[in-house]
Amino acid sequence: MTMRRTPSAVLLIALSLTLLGCTGKKEDSVQPTETQTVAVERVDQLVKDATAQLPTGTTLKNNYRSNEGACDDPTDNGPAGRIFVEHRYTVVAADNNGVWKSDQVIPPLAAYWEKQGFGVKNDSRAKSDPRYTVENPDGYFATIQGYDRGSYYDFTLTVGSPCIWPNGTPNPQ
Amino acid sequence: MSVTWQALLDVDVGPVRQAAPVWDKLGAALEDQADELAANAKALPGVWPDGRASEAAVTHLNGMRAELDNAYVPVLTIAQSLAEWADGISELRGHALDLVDDAQRLHITIAGDGTISMDPGHADATTAQSMNSIVHIRDDILQRAADLDARLAGVLAANTATAAGTPAAFVDPKSIPARGTDPAAVKRWWDSLTPEQRRYLIMNDFEQIGWLDGVPAASRDIANRLALDHADETTRANLDQVKDRQDYIRSMYDQGRIWEVYPDAANPATEMDTELQRLGIEQADLEGKTRGITAIDKRLADTNLPRAYLLGLSTADDGKAIVAVGNPDMADNVLTYVPGTGADLSKVGGDIDRTNKMADDANSADRSATTAAVFWLGYDAPDSVPQAGQSGFAADGGNDLDGFQTGLRATHDGDDPSRNTVLGHSYGSTVIGHGAMNSSINADAVVFVGSPGVDVNNADELTGLDPGQVYATRAEHDAIARIPDWDLIHGNDPTRDDFGATVFSTDPGDPDNEGATHSKYWDDGNVSRTNVAYVVTGQTEKLT
Amino acid sequence: MGAVEVNTVELRKLGTRVGQLGDAVTRTVADAVPRLAPAGAKGSPWALLVQADATATGWSEYLTGLAKRIGEAGQSLVDTAGLYQASDERAADRHGPR
Numbered sequence: 001m002t003m004r005r006t007p008s009a010v011l012l013i014a015l016s017l018t019l020l021g022c023t024g025k026k027e028d029s030v031q032p033t034e035t036q037t038v039a040v041e042r043v044d045q046l047v048k049d050a051t052a053q054l055p056t057g058t059t060l061k062n063n064y065r066s067n068e069g070a071c072d073d074p075t076d077n078g079p080a081g082r083i084f085v086e087h088r089y090t091v092v093a094a095d096n097n098g099v100w101k102s103d104q105v106i107p108p109l110a111a112y113w114e115k116q117g118f119g120v121k122n123d124s125r126a127k128s129d130p131r132y133t134v135e136n137p138d139g140y141f142a143t144i145q146g147y148d149r150g151s152y153y154d155f156t157l158t159v160g161s162p163c164i165w166p167n168g169t170p171n172p173q
Numbered sequence: 174m175s176v177t178w179q180a181l182l183d184v185d186v187g188p189v190r191q192a193a194p195v196w197d198k199l200g201a202a203l204e205d206q207a208d209e210l211a212a213n214a215k216a217l218p219g220v221w222p223d224g225r226a227s228e229a230a231v232t233h234l235n236g237m238r239a240e241l242d243n244a245y246v247p248v249l250t251i252a253q254s255l256a257e258w259a260d261g262i263s264e265l266r267g268h269a270l271d272l273v274d275d276a277q278r279l280h281i282t283i284a285g286d287g288t289i290s291m292d293p294g295h296a297d298a299t300t301a302q303s304m305n306s307i308v309h310i311r312d313d314i315l316q317r318a319a320d321l322d323a324r325l326a327g328v329l330a331a332n333t334a335t336a337a338g339t340p341a342a343f344v345d346p347k348s349i350p351a352r353g354t355d356p357a358a359v360k361r362w363w364d365s366l367t368p369e370q371r372r373y374l375i376m377n378d379f380e381q382i383g384w385l386d387g388v389p390a391a392s393r394d395i396a397n398r399l400a401l402d403h404a405d406e407t408t409r410a411n412l413d414q415v416k417d418r419q420d421y422i423r424s425m426y427d428q429g430r431i432w433e434v435y436p437d438a439a440n441p442a443t444e445m446d447t448e449l450q451r452l453g454i455e456q457a458d459l460e461g462k463t464r465g466i467t468a469i470d471k472r473l474a475d476t477n478l479p480r481a482y483l484l485g486l487s488t489a490d491d492g493k494a495i496v497a498v499g500n501p502d503m504a505d506n507v508l509t510y511v512p513g514t515g516a517d518l519s520k521v522g523g524d525i526d527r528t529n530k531m532a533d534d535a536n537s538a539d540r541s542a543t544t545a546a547v548f549w550l551g552y553d554a555p556d557s558v559p560q561a562g563q564s565g566f567a568a569d570g571g572n573d574l575d576g577f578q579t580g581l582r583a584t585h586d587g588d589d590p591s592r593n594t595v596l597g598h599s600y601g602s603t604v605i606g607h608g609a610m611n612s613s614i615n616a617d618a619v620v621f622v623g624s625p626g627v628d629v630n631n632a633d634e635l636t637g638l639d640p641g642q643v644y645a646t647r648a649e650h651d652a653i654a655r656i657p658d659w660d661l662i663h664g665n666d667p668t669r670d671d672f673g674a675t676v677f678s679t680d681p682g683d684p685d686n687e688g689a690t691h692s693k694y695w696d697d698g699n700v701s702r703t704n705v706a707y708v709v710t711g712q713t714e715k716l717t
Numbered sequence: 718m719g720a721v722e723v724n725t726v727e728l729r730k731l732g733t734r735v736g737q738l739g740d741a742v743t744r745t746v747a748d749a750v751p752r753l754a755p756a757g758a759k760g761s762p763w764a765l766l767v768q769a770d771a772t773a774t775g776w777s778e779y780l781t782g783l784a785k786r787i788g789e790a791g792q793s794l795v796d797t798a799g800l801y802q803a804s805d806e807r808a809a810d811r812h813g814p815r
Contacts, residue, residue, distance in 0.1 A: 063533050064478060069695070070523025086697045088533060097270060121698060122680070129538075129715060133698035143698035147538065151278065156537055160697035180762040188755035189766070195752040202745045203780075206738060210787065213735050220727040221797070230794065234735070237787050241742070244780070251772060255755070258765050326764035333772040334779035 030079045033164040039085045040067055046142060046159045047087060053112045055104055057094025063156065064088050071163035081171035086160035091144075099152040106132050106144050106155075113142065138162070176319040178287025178311065181262075181269050190259035194476050196252035200245045204402060207241035210234060240338050246372045247332035247339045249395045254325045254332075256480045257503065261321045264543065268314050272307065279303040287311060331368050341376060342369040349374065349381050356580035359387025375399070383485060386580025390482050390502045397483035398473065404488045405466050412459040419452050461519025462488050468522035469494060478529055485551055492518025493552070495577070496525055498532040499545030502584050506535060506544040506592045508709045509581075509616075511574065513599025513623075516554040524548050527695045531596075531705065538706035546709075551577055552604060567600070567628060571607025578608070578615040594709045596620040598694070602645075602667070603627050609635040618708050621645040621674070622694050622701070626664040632673035643667070643674040644708050644716075646701055648693065677704040677716045725802040732794025739788025746780040753777065 034042070051060060064087070071082035091105055092098040106125060110132055114120075118134040121141065125132055130146040139162030147154045165171060214234035221227040273283045280295035281304050289308055291300045332339060344366070350359050363371065371392060374382050379396035382388055388396075422445055425434050435441040466488075472481050478498070485495030501507040508531055512524050528548040535544035552570030578593060585591050595616045597605040606627025608614045614637040621627060624645060632640035645667040668676045679694060679701035694701045700717060707715045753773035758766040 062477070063537070064529055066526050066529065068522065069526050069530075070520070084696075086530070088697075090537075097274070122700065124700070124717070127715075127717070129703070131698075131700070131703065141696070141698050145537070145703065147540075149540070151274070154537070154540065158697045176762060184763070185757070188757055189769070192752060192755040192769070195749050199745065199749045199753070203742070206742055206745070209738055210735070213731055213738070216731060217794075220724040220731055221794075222722050226797070230790070230797075233790055237783065237790065240783055244776075248776070254765075255769065262763075322764045326768040329765065329768045329772045333768075333775040335775060336779060336782065338779060338783075 030170040032169050033082075033162075035168040036067060036083065036085065036164065036166045038168075039161040039164050042138075042140060043085050043087050043159045043161055046136075046140060047089065047157065050109055050112070050142060050157060050159070053108045054091065055094065055108075059092045059094075060089035060157070061092050062087070062089055068166075069160075079170060081165065082163040083166055084161050084163050086158065088156055088158040091155040091157055096152070099149070099154060101152060103130065103146060103153060105153075106130060106146065109142075109144055110134075118142070176315055176322060178269070178283070178315060179285055181266055181315065181318055182285065184262055184266060186259040186263045186266075189255050189262075191476075193252045193255040193259070193480070194474070196248050196255065197474070200248035200252065201402075203241050203244045203248065204399075207238050207245075208406075210238040210241060214238060243338060243341055243372075243376060244334070245399065246341075246375050246395055247334070249398065250332045250391070251329055253391050253394070253480070254328045257500065258321065258325045260479070260543075261325075261503075262318060265314055265318045265321070267540075269311075272310055272314065276303075276307050279307070281307055283307070283311065287315075339372065340369050341373040342367060344370050344374050344378075346378050346381070349378060350385065350387075352381070352384055353576060354385075354387070356387030356576065356583040359385055359580075360389075360583040363388050363392075379403075383483075384487075386576045387583050388580075389584045390484060390497060390500050393484050394482035394497075397486050400486045401466060401469060401473075401483060404486060405463075405470070408459055408462050408466060408488060412456065412463065415452050415456050415459060419449060419456070422449060461517070462492055465492060465494065465518035465521040468525060469496060471522075472496065472525050472529075479532065481525075484547065488518065490553055491556070492521075492550075494518055494521050494550050495547060496521070496528065497545055497547040498525075498528050499543065501545040501547055501581055501591070502586050503543070504545035504591055505542035506539075506594070506709050506711070507581055508532070508535060508544060508546040508705075509549050509574075509578065509593070509595045510546060511549050511552075511570075511595065511597040511601030511604050512554065513597070513601045514555050514557065516550050516601075517556075518550075521548075521550070524550070530695060530702070531709070534702050534706035535709040538703070538712065539710035542710060544709060549574065549577060555600060567603040567607045570604035571610070574604055574608040575614055582615050592617050592709070592711050594618045594620060596622060596705065597624065597627075598622045599625060606635065606664075609637040611636060614638060616642070617711075618642045618644060618713075620705060620708055621667045622679075622705075623647050624667050627667055628664045630665040631671070632667070640673045641675070644677060644713075645672070645674040646677050646679045646694075646704065648679045648701075675713070675716070677701070677708075679704070723798075723801045725798045725805070728801070729795050729798035732791045732796075732798060734791070735794060736788050736791030739784050739786075739791055742784035742787060743781065746777060746784060750777045 047060070051058065066086045069084045069086055071084050072080050093100050113134045116136070118136045120133070121135045122131060122133040124130060128148050131143065133141060133143040135141050141160045143158045145156045145158070214231055217231050217234065218227065221230070276283050276289070280292040280300050281289060282292055283289050289304060289311065291304060350362055366374070375392055375396045376399070379399040383393055383396040383400050385393070422434055425431050426445060431441045431445055435444040438444040469483065469486070472478075473483065475481070480499070482497040482500055483495070484497055485493060487493040510524070510528055510531065516524065525548055528546045532544060532546035535546065551573050553566060554570075555566045574595070578595065581593060582590060593616045595605050595614065597603070597620070599622075602621035602624035603626065605614070605619050605621070606629060609619060610629065616638070619638060619642065621644070624647065627635070629635060632638070632643045635643065647666070647668045665672050667674045680699045693699060704716050707713060750773065753776065754770045755766060758770035761767055
């Protein structure tokens with residue numbers, strides 16, 4: 001049995017009002033932010049800093065560099081035009097054909113980020129595919145995702161920015 | 174010369190991978206030059222009006238234009254084949270390296286030249302048995318490499334120009350199956366054509382071929398690249414016209430001559446306002462479409478990401494687009510992503526970005542398999558939330574989606590079907606629900622992300638699927654949860670226990686910004702991304 | 718004869734444009750040719766690489782020839798414009814100033 005009743009006008013109004021954010025809760029205010037250029041630089045720097053903590057000879061292979069992810073969704077009715085930066089890398093070990101016999105990636109990074117005062121957003125180190133996500137006070141995220149391939153591990157490092165205006169100032173709405 | 178183990182270990186696919194975009198650009202340049210030559214041929218009778226000599230010159234120019242045009246399909250086919258070879262051989266080389274490692278652990282050594290031997294001190298029955306398997310796998314890898322190499326070399330050979338160019342054979346457009354024809358039948362029809370006939374159809378009937386479920390992805394892609402080029406020109410030309418008209422009206426107004434523009438109007442100023450308003454809307458619409466076309470162009474040209482295949486493009490109404498990251502016909506897993514309310518061609522950039530990320534998530538989650546991710550805006554999405562309350566959009570969209578998914582099955586290469594997952598965000602999930610209601614949606618799993626309801630109250634009612642194939646997630650603070658009297662509009666929340674779907678975790682989102690949470694499923698580090706990748710790659714035991 | 722209707726100025730321009738287009742195609746091809754065949758194709762054990770070399774050569778030859786023909790067509794139009802113009806001038810001379 002499918003739902004084909006025509007919704008009443010009242011319900012539709014209520015529906016659109018809630019998704020317009022008019023529920024009394026604070027919404028994303030239309031504030032200036034860093035520019036895209038700055039956000040890209042900061043993401044690059046966070047990646048560099050993280051790499052420096054890893055065993056000597058570790059290199060990064062880029063999976064993607066997304067500099068203009070859409071922060072808004074057509075229905076979120078928040079201010080339109082915000083973007084975010086997100087870069088992902090595969091963490092390549094110096095030996096072993098680039099893969100990891102054991103987790104030598106998450107421990108040094110977790111320790112380093114703790115020292116830097118980053119908050120832990122998600123600690124799934126105990127999972128078979130371990131994950132560890134931190135957030136810095138400015139809203140930048142970093143995630144290490146490990147994959148258990150049976151006889152070895154792979155790791156990816158993903159760093160992202162918060163939602164920003166491309167030019168730093170809110171787009172005209 | 175056949176493919177040896179040594180050759181496979183030593184191969185560097187870089188040069189082949191780098192050559193592909195050179196062919197892409199060559200094809201695009203020749204296309205543009207064909208258009209220029211066409212313009213000149215068209216102008217010729219105006220300056221050299223009569224006589225057989227003039228007609229002959231026009232015919233000659235048009236003939237050479239056709240030659241330039243006809244270069245596009247074979248040149249792009251070559252580009253695709255080079256990219257496919259680089260990816261395929263690279264993958265097989267990876268398998269070979271993995272095999273060497275695996276063998277080592279079983280006390281078996283594979284030498285550089287491929288010879289296999291048991292390690293001294295381990296020559297026993299168990300090792301001998303492992304060795305048999307290793308030999309078998311080694312041979313399989315080499316055979317696949319040789320087959321891929323030979324097949325693609327054949328494609329190149331069939332698309333190599335001679336002094337006469339590459340031939341294309343006329344096909345009557347009336348013989349093209351109508352849109353909506355059973356994709357299996359369409360595939361049989363396509364297979365029955367000669368390469369020359371297929372080239373001809375892609376070139377001359379690109380709008381139909383580009384949307385025909387059952388035509389292989391690689392061919393649809395070339396047809397749609399032509400459609401994209403055409404759409405770009407048309408949209409820009411329309412935009413120029415709209416702007417020119419606005420400039421003209423304003424200029425006449427400034428000169429005090431507005432009555433000349435609207436000679437029959439009682440109040441020309443009112444007419445002017447009405448027309449300027451309409452033109453303003455048209456301009457915004459055309460600019461949006463241009464943005465979308467540019468975003469697609471950019472993705473097709475991006476050599477840092479897997480090759481993209483354009484499986485559909487339309488600028489009618491709000492616009493439609495189907496963009497695949499990776500070739501779904503060749504992939505082990507295929508994810509179809511259906512966007513929700515408000516999705517249209519102007520916003521395609523953000524959705525392509527998400528599709529890139531989901532493809533990477535899946536390919537990382539399972540490196541032994543390849544995953545292609547397809548952004549499917551093949552339906553007319555509702556413009557707004559209130560409009561989304563009507564189910565008509567989902568019913569039509571569901572039919573189109575069914576056709577597309579069935580098409581994926583029909584055109585998939587080889588005997589083993591791919592694992593096909595369909596993921597719907599917000600209203601996209603409602604479309605999937607409709608698609609799954611009466612027929613086989615031809616999917617191995619469906620995922621509802623931030624769904625407002627899928628127009629049934631229980632997974633059992635999605636008769637095209639087993640309940641075990643239905644997955645759902647919603648962030649705790651997703652504003653979509655606040656729809657009052659949920660079940661009166663689109664049926665029960667699929668993340669409720671009594672719906673019967675397998676619910677997986679997603680980060681809760683921001684309680685102070687529930688609207689924005691609706692799109693946070695694709696943020697870095699959100700556990701939903703990893704969970705989706707597990708569903709797509711068939712590792713559902715790892716779902717959290 | 719319709720010779721007086723021929724816009725020799727525009728015809729010459731058009732012919733020049735077509736000639737330049739021929740040059741453009743030549744440049745496009747010359748630009749691509751060194752990079753069409755993947756490096757290392759000669760003597761490769763891979764059938765695709767060997768074929769890619771032959772395919773690149775085939776296209777390069779074909780397109781170079783096509784570019785030349787386009788250029789020649791353009792020149793031919795320019796020449797035609799010249800002939801019509803000369804014919805007009807002779808006619809004007811015969812009839813003298815009006």
